Amino acid sequence: MNILSIESSCDETAVAVVRDGREVLADCIASQVEIHRTYGGVVPEIASRKHIEAVYGLADAALDAAGVSRRELDAVAVTYAPGLIGAVLVGVNFAKAAALALDLPLIPVHHIRGHIAANYLAFPELSPPFLCLVVSGGHSLLVDVRDYTDLKILGSTRDDAAGECFDKVARVLGMPYPGGAALDRAAQAGREGTYALPVARVHGNDLDMSFSGLKTAALNLLHNAQQKGETVDIPSFCADFSRAVSDTLVPRTAEALRRTGRHKLAIAGGVAANARIRRDMEALCRARDVTLYAPPLRLCGDNAAMIGAQGYYEYLAGNLAGQDLNACATRSLEAPWHPA
Ligand code: KG4
Ligand code: ZN
Numbered sequence: 001m002n003i004l005s006i007e008s009s010c011d012e013t014a015v016a017v018v019r020d021g022r023e024v025l026a027d028c029i030a031s032q033v034e035i036h037r038t039y040g041g042v043v044p045e046i047a048s049r050k051h052i053e054a055v056y057g058l059a060d061a062a063l064d065a066a067g068v069s070r071r072e073l074d075a076v077a078v079t080y081a082p083g084l085i086g087a088v089l090v091g092v093n094f095a096k097a098a099a100l101a102l103d104l105p106l107i108p109v110h111h112i113r114g115h116i117a118a119n120y121l122a123f124p125e126l127s128p129p130f131l132c133l134v135v136s137g138g139h140s141l142l143v144d145v146r147d148y149t150d151l152k153i154l155g156s157t158r159d160d161a162a163g164e165c166f167d168k169v170a171r172v173l174g175m176p177y178p179g180g181a182a183l184d185r186a187a188q189a190g191r192e193g194t195y196a197l198p199v200a201r202v203h204g205n206d207l208d209m210s211f212s213g214l215k216t217a218a219l220n221l222l223h224n225a226q227q228k229g230e231t232v233d234i235p236s237f238c239a240d241f242s243r244a245v246s247d248t249l250v251p252r253t254a255e256a257l258r259r260t261g262r263h264k265l266a267i268a269g270g271v272a273a274n275a276r277i278r279r280d281m282e283a284l285c286r287a288r289d290v291t292l293y294a295p296p297l298r299l300c301g302d303n304a305a306m307i308g309a310q311g312y313y314e315y316l317a318g319n320l321a322g323q324d325l326n327a328c329a330t331r332s333l334e335a336p337w338h339p340a
Contacts, residue, residue, distance in 0.1 A: 001074045001315070004062070004098065005308030006055065008091030009083025009111045010137070011042045013054040014304035017066035017073075021312025024121055025066035027305040030054040037177050041167075048086035055094045062304075070102055077107040077311025079114060080321070081328035082138070088327035096323055107311040108321045111302075112139055112333040113151065115268040117310035118303070122295040123266075130293070131262040133253050135277070136269030137163035137178065140209050140249075142256045143333070145266075148313035151333055154256050155207025162245055163271045165211040169218045169241060173234060183238050184274050190239030195221060197244040207252050207259075214244050242276040250280050257290055266293040273300040 002025070007014040011032040017025040032050045036042045063070065078095035079088060099106040116132045128148055134141040140157040160168075163180055170179020175186075198217050200210040218241055225232045257265060265285055271277065278294050285292040299306065314320075319337040 001312065002068055002072055003075045003077050003107070003308045003311050003315070004059065004073050005077040005109070005304045005311055006059070006091040006095050007079045007111070007114070007302060007304040007307045008051040008055065009079045009088050010302060011036055011047050012302045013051045013058055014302065015055065015058040015062040016304035016308050017062050017068050018121075018305055018308025018312065021117075021309045022120055022124055024305045024308075025068060026062040027303055028058045028062045028065065029303055030058055033178070040171055040177050042084065044084045044086055047084055048090055051087055051090035055090060059094070059098070073102060073104060075105045075107055075311065075315055076102070077109050077307050077314070079111045079307050080108040080325060081110055081331035083111055083329065085327055085329040088329070092325055092327045096325060100323060105315065106321045106323075106325060107314050107319065108325055108337055109307045109311045109314055110331065110333045111307075112136070112141065113310045114306040116143065116145060116151070116266065117313070118268055118295050118299040118306035119266040119293050120309045121305055122299055123293050126264065126266065126293055129262060130264035130266055131253070131256055131260055132266040132268055133249060133272070133281070134268045135162040135249065135271035137161060137167065139269065140211070141333070142207055142252060144256075144260050144262070148310075149317040149319065153332070153334055154260070155205060155209065155252055157209045157211060158202060159210055159212035160215055162211055162249070163269070165215045165245065166271065168215055172219055172222050173238075180271060181273065184242065184276070186235050187238035187242045187276065188235070190233070190235030190237070192236070192239045192243055194233055194236035195240040197221070197240050199244055199247045207256055209248050209252060211245070211248065214248070239276075242274060245274075246277045246280045249277060250284055253281070254284055254288070257288060263289070264291050264293065268295070268300065270301045273297045
């Protein structure tokens with residue numbers, strides 16, 4: 001089954017062709033990062049306009065690259081939630097038009113379910129149930145993937161997402177948006193244990209996370225040093241900061257593994273590209289006899305192939321939309337699909 005998939009929830013326009021949820025025939029991405037960098041973050045109005053400019057040409061390019069004609073497509077899948085509403089709408093409207101014109105089923109896909117499904121592309125042998133740690137620019141979640149379309153959130157961030165925290169600190173360090181990857185690179189040359197940064201404890205659900213205290217402490221440390229004219233050892237600061245984020249994630253992931261009894265852990269989302277987090281998750285899994293699934297870096301960030309992968313399983317579950325499909329800015333990944 002060939003699925004044309006579209007992703008436009010933030011600042012990457014992406015179109016892919018995916019076969020049977022597992023095989024990527026084409027995966028095209030037009031990133032807007034350079035444009036938004038001028039403003040230090042994503043400007044929603046600009047994002048929507050750039051998606052409109054890019055999506056048509058990208059769809060043609062994806063079909064060309066896949067060697068698949070329009071007639072050989074079996075369905076169209078699209079991110080319908082969550083994201084910047086104007087940006088998501090562009091993809092949704094394009095997908096609706098394509099499904100109507102080609103007389104194909106239309107599959108609505110939750111963006112975070114897509115991030116999790118990136119693992120199906122990287123690991124053909126992976127199937128639910130498994131535990132997944134999702135860490136992206138907008139979300140930090142521990143998810144029990146009971147089945148392809150039956151997901152249960154075990155823990156989530158109470159405030160900022162891990163990626164948001166990386167980006168804010170990187171911005172103050174003068175790194176270009178989005179700074180998570182640059183901060184990660186800088187950390188490689190650092191010496192850990194130089195700067196004391198807090199790891200938050202959360203009352204109530206002990207699988208929930210909090211990153212805003214760490215963010216504030218990190219920013220205060222940098223501002224205080226600046227005011228006093230002290231120099232900060234940037235690589236070591238980045239190493240300690242990355243460690244503090246990872247130290248928030250590791251014990252909660254360990255506890256979630258214990259509670260669910262899962263023997264498979266997948267990681268997903270842009271922050272899953274972080275070297276320190278990957279190393280720590282490897283160590284955790286080794287110690288617990290758990291198999292770790294860490295997708296290659298290009299599948300961690302936003303892409304449309306992951307939407308095609310999840311779209312296949314949503315299709316098998318009968319989760320289809322009509323021409324009344326609407327975009328949603330916020331929606332839980334647990335929520336079953338129903339017409340908006
Ligand atoms: O999943 P994603 O591409 O977009 C969202 O759905 O949010 O994640 C983007 C986030 C950004 O905050 C970016 O700075 C962060 O992932 N990121 C990283 C790394 N690579 C990307 N954060 C830490 N270390 C990295 N290596
Ligand atoms: Zn994403």
